[in-house]
Amino acid sequence: xxxxxxxxxxxxxxxxxxxxxxxxxxxxxxxxxxxxxxxxxxxxxxxxxxxxxxxxxxxxxxxxxxxxxxxxxxxxxxxxxxxxxxxxxxxxxxxxxxxxxxxxxxxxxxxxxxxxxxxxxxxxxxxxxxxxxxxxxxxxxxxxxxxxxxxxxxxxxxxxxxxxxxxxxxxxxxxxxxxxxxxxxxxxxxxxxxxxxxxxxxxxxxxxxxxxxxxxxxxxxxxxxxxxxxxxxxxxxxxxxxxxxxxxxxxxxxxxxx
Numbered sequence: 001x002x003x004x005x006x007x008x009x010x011x012x013x014x015x016x017x018x019x020x021x022x023x024x025x026x027x028x029x030x031x032x033x034x035x036x037x038x039x040x041x042x043x044x045x046x047x048x049x050x051x052x053x054x055x056x057x058x059x060x061x062x063x064x065x066x067x068x069x070x071x072x073x074x075x076x077x078x079x080x081x082x083x084x085x086x087x088x089x090x091x092x093x094x095x096x097x098x099x100x101x102x103x104x105x106x107x108x109x110x111x112x113x114x115x116x117x118x119x120x121x122x123x124x125x126x127x128x129x130x131x132x133x134x135x136x137x138x139x140x141x142x143x144x145x146x147x148x149x150x151x152x153x154x155x156x157x158x159x160x161x162x163x164x165x166x167x168x169x170x171x172x173x174x175x176x177x178x179x180x181x182x183x184x185x186x187x188x189x190x191x192x193x194x195x196x197x198x199x200x201x202x203x204x205x206x207x208x209x210x211x212x213x214x215x216x217x218x219x220x221x222x223x224x225x226x227x228x229x230x231x232x233x234x235x236x237x238x239x240x241x242x243x244x245x246x247x248x249x250x251x252x253x254x255x256x257x258x
Contacts, residue, residue, distance in 0.1 A: 012234070019043070019228035026224035042228035046215075052229070054204055055211035059190060062127055062207065066189040069131030070181050076132075077140020078170055082152060092141070098134045107198060114199065125199045126207075130189065136181050143177040144170065179244050187237055208233055 014033060018026050019042055021035040046052040080092050110129050111120070119125035147170065155165045171178065193209035200206060206214070212229045219225050 012238075015227050015234070016231045018224055019231040021224050021227075023222055023224045026222075026227065042225050043232070045225060046228055046232065050211070050215065051203060051206075052208070052211055052232070055206055055208045058123065058126075058196075058205060059192070059207045059209075061123060062130070062192055062196075063186055063189040065127045066130060066185040067182065069133070070136065070178070070185045072131060073133060073136040073181065074140050074171070074174070074178065075166065076137045077142075078144050078166060080137070080141040081144035082147070082149065095134045095137055099138070107195070111198060120199055121201045121205065122199075123205060126192075126196050126205065129195065130192070136184070139177060139181060140174070143174055147173055183240060183244050186240060190233070190237060 014031070017033060017035055020038045020040070021032070022037055022039055022041070025032060025036060080088060080095075114120055114125045114128070119128070152165060152169070155169055160169075191209055192207050193213070196205065196207045197210050197213075200210075212226075212233060215229050216226055
């Protein structure tokens with residue numbers, strides 16, 4: 001496993017170290033693993049001469065709203081798990097059925113809806129379709145179904161309201177699944193590429209992934225600059241996964257997915 005881990009890590013290590021190399025050294029044959037003359041010029045170039053600061057701002061806004069959507073998904077999963085209402089199972093199966101439809105199929109109808117609402121080429125148009133995810137609702141429902149109903153009833157008998165129960169009782173118990181979904185929401189928003197590219201015509205609305213693809217087109221021969229852009233996108237995901245990997249395993253196990 002150690003040997004396999006090292007082999008898998010080599011491309012990532014080379015990417016990160018190449019981000020600190022001058023352009024001439026990044027093109028050297030045979031390649032060097034560690035930079036002989038480390039420099040931060042590639043990262044400076046991304047933010048001073050390119051629009052990566054704008055791309056970063058847009059991406060962070062999308063990430064922030066993805067966590068708002070995470071809260072909505074948690075509420076929906078809690079409702080499906082602990083509230084008895086007419087048509088609950090049918091509605092839930094309808095939600096699950098949407099998982100069977102590829103996202104590419106729904107892009108045109110969603111685009112037409114947003115265009116009719118005047119939300120194309122806007123940040124709300126990029127954000128709104130990603131606020132709710134059927135898979136996220138499913139995971140929340142599976143996990144919250146394991147929470148004892150007697151505990152919730154006891155809180156109601158003590159006079160607690162539904163929102164108080166959800167925020168002060170359910171969320172602390174459901175920390176593992178919120179951590180899992182938080183990481184998935186972050187990765188999905190951080191790597192958002194296709195939908196922002198479709199809905200946005202203005203470069204000021206592009207995300208980091210779209211900016212990275214533009215970088216590959218404009219600076220196709222500058223591998224050091226491309227590695228700096230790729231490293232800037234990958235490193236935050238690696239850091240977050242390293243800190244929360246325990247919750248990922250625990251959340252998937254307790255939600256019934258093995």
